[in-house]
Amino acid sequence: MPKAKYEGIYHSIKKRIEAQDYPYQSLLPSENTLIEEYACSRNTVRRALAELVADGYVQTMQGRGVRVIYQPVGKTTFTIGGIETFQETARRNRLRAVTKVTKFETVIADECFAAKSGFSVGDELWSIERVRYLDGKALILDVNYFLKEFVPGLTPQIAASSIYDYIENTLGMQIITSKRRITVEHA
Numbered sequence: 474m475p476k477a478k479y480e481g482i483y484h485s486i487k488k489r490i491e492a493q494d495y496p497y498q499s500l501l502p503s504e505n506t507l508i509e510e511y512a513c514s515r516n517t518v519r520r521a522l523a524e525l526v527a528d529g530y531v532q533t534m535q536g537r538g539v540r541v542i543y544q545p546v547g548k549t550t551f552t553i554g555g556i557e558t559f560q561e562t563a564r565r566n567r568l569r570a571v572t573k574v575t576k577f578e579t580v581i582a583d584e585c586f587a588a589k590s591g592f593s594v595g596d597e598l599w600s601i602e603r604v605r606y607l608d609g610k611a612l613i614l615d616v617n618y619f620l621k622e623f624v625p626g627l628t629p630q631i632a633a634s635s636i637y638d639y640i641e642n643t644l645g646m647q648i649i650t651s652k653r654r655i656t657v658e659h660a
Contacts, residue, residue, distance in 0.1 A: 478511075478517050482507070482518065483524045486521065486522075487530060490530050497542070499540070529542065560635055563607060570606065578599075579598065592620070598618045599618065602617075603617070624639075625644075
């Protein structure tokens, strides 16, 4: 039995994204351009794009197009503006998100921590641990450190809601980069 046309389009675009013909944060060609390129219907293109969205390669942006969110393995520094927050992901997937703050304290960066993190020895930091739940299931243990001088007034209540929202919308700062390390473990 022949494969559906959208699968071929999906694999073609996916391969081009992985080869960085469409680099991270770039917009894919318009639907009309893809329809011409692949000689297919709008529904076929939309179905291929929906598969790419489901697999985490692209993100649709109302009125702007389809943005590439795939990053090759190994990159650890990225633009936060291009990342969906936990709350945004939950809303998009129609899931109920809850964040519980399990640790909220001030720490001073020692030599060992400074060497691992990039903070300077003696930096005063907010040390925050949060458990992220989707539809009642604990899915993420989020451990964060913020320079206290740059994020004044942070509280456990803000941490339970959205720290990035607080930084951008209350403190009026723009987040340009963040460094994340993700560890995946079996429960």
